[in-house]
Amino acid sequence: MSTSTSPQDQTVADPPGGITGTVTDRLVEANERYAAAFTDPGMDARPVLHVAVVACMDARIDLHAALGLALGDCHTIRNAGGVVTDDVIRSLAISQRALGTRRVILIHHTNCGMQTITEDFRHDLEMEVGQRPPWAVEAFRDVDQDVRQSMARVRTSPFLPHRDDVRGFVFDVHSGALREIDPA
Secondary structure (H helix, E strand, O other): OOOOOOHHHOEEOOOHHHOOEEHHHHHHHHHHHHHHHOOOOOOOOOOOOOEEEEEEOOOOOOHHHHHOOOOOOEEEEEEHHHOOOHHHHHHHHHHHHHHOOOEEEEEEEOOOHHHOOOOHHHHHHHHHHOOOOOOOOOOOOOHHHHHHHHHHHHHOOOOOOOOOOEEEEEEOOOOOOEEEEOOO
């Protein structure tokens, strides 16, 4: 039996704010401080701007700051690469049909990790654990083309009633700027 700890459970010494313990402990302690000062904003689950943003999960992207969004403005759906997968369509269908969103913004970014792996990742997982993952990796080489593919997936989904206001962008992780991608 292994007694090693995973990186997320390792003790962190002298982090900002003087909190020590595991990363999860630090996050729970931060939530306790947050909850102590929390005031219910009295918001509905429906986004004020009627927009859903699909973006990469990359930790370098602060979507709310980058887009000038406030709490309650949008639905945010994040995954590896910001790729429109079946699960993203599921979330968008709920967002549109049950919670009133009407537009979709897709944001991929420069220097994405999904450009450095291949579908072999899935094969390697199967060899390691003895079971093939039921999902595709959705790796890509050309970020612009992957944004176009994601836009096409939203625009052609029969499950989404609002498919005409779909725009795609690439976020530059060095400058913070968005570059719009022509769907053609």
